Amino acid sequence: AQTVTQSQPEMSVQEAETVTLSCTYDTSESDYYLFWYKQPPSRQMILVIRQEAYKQQNATENRFSVNFQKAAKSFSLKISDSQLGDAAMYFCAYRSLNSGGSNYKLTFGKGTLLTVNP
Amino acid sequence: GAGVSQSPRYKVAKRGQDVALRCDPISGHVSLFWYQQALGQGPEFLTYFQNEAQLDKSGLPSDRFFAERPEGSVSTLKIQRTQQEDSAVYLCASSLDGRSYEQYFGPGTRLTVT
Numbered sequence: 001a002q003t004v005t006q007s008q009p010e011m012s013v014q015e016a017e018t019v020t021l022s023c024t025y026d027t028s029e030s031d032y033y034l035f036w037y038k039q040p041p042s043r044q045m046i047l048v049i050r051q052e053a054y055k056q057q058n059a060t061e062n063r064f065s066v067n068f069q070k071a072a073k074s075f076s077l078k079i080s081d082s083q084l085g086d087a088a089m090y091f092c093a094y095r096s097l098n099s100g101g102s103n104y105k106l107t108f109g110k111g112t113l114l115t116v117n118p
Numbered sequence: 119g120a121g122v123s124q125s126p127r128y129k130v131a132k133r134g135q136d137v138a139l140r141c142d143p144i145s146g147h148v149s150l151f152w153y154q155q156a157l158g159q160g161p162e163f164l165t166y167f168q169n170e171a172q173l174d175k176s177g178l179p180s181d182r183f184f185a186e187r188p189e190g191s192v193s194t195l196k197i198q199r200t201q202q203e204d205s206a207v208y209l210c211a212s213s214l215d216g217r218s219y220e221q222y223f224g225p226g227t228r229l230t231v232t
Contacts, residue, residue, distance in 0.1 A: 043225050044224070045223035047221075050219060050220075104151075104216050110160050
């Protein structure tokens with residue numbers, strides 16, 4: 001079974017600065033997606049960014065980028081120019097792409113609570 | 119268009135009561151998922167529907183939990199004889215089909231069992 005580990009329960013960053021959230025995962029599969037989701041106090045999970053395992057290039061979405069290290073099974077999220085609205089719980093998630101298995105469900109880490117200080 | 123909606127947003131139940139949680143997925147979305155999120159934890163998979171067919175219920179924690187999606191749209195998660203350990207946020211998500219990478223989440227129902 002796949003596992004996702006987020007070793008930082010809480011992080012804080014000053015507004016306009018950069019912060020990196022860590023995530024490691026364990027899998028024996030070769031094809032999968034990795035995601036970062038944001039969950040603000042309203043509880044609505046919002047997809048921030050995704051990475052396909054077969055792509056070597058790191059995904060980027062505006063101020064959000066990832067550092068995907070497949071061999072090390074590491075998938076960190078970098079938030080640049082942090083804004084007050086970035087404050088939320090961030091979850092790393094894994095989804096298998098292997099046919100024949102449960103390749104539809106997401107496996108989440110425990111989350112990292114990000115505080116943005118003005 | 120409208121996103122995934124869930125009702126009620128909050129539910130308080132006395133131990134032993136039955137509860138029903140509703141999910142309205144995005145119109146036209148074939149796949150529907152239920153997740154359970156305990157306090158301070160990440161969501162955990164409960165069950166998966168493709169249209170009206172429940173293809174995976176491996177995450178349901180006990181036979182007190184039951185989910186249905188009879189017409190392939192709205193889904194209901196029912197918990198019988200609620201216990202304190204059932205207290206959690208129940209999240210519903212939908213996606214266009216089983217291959218779509220993005221799951222769109224609802225705001226969740228926070229269930230508190232007293």
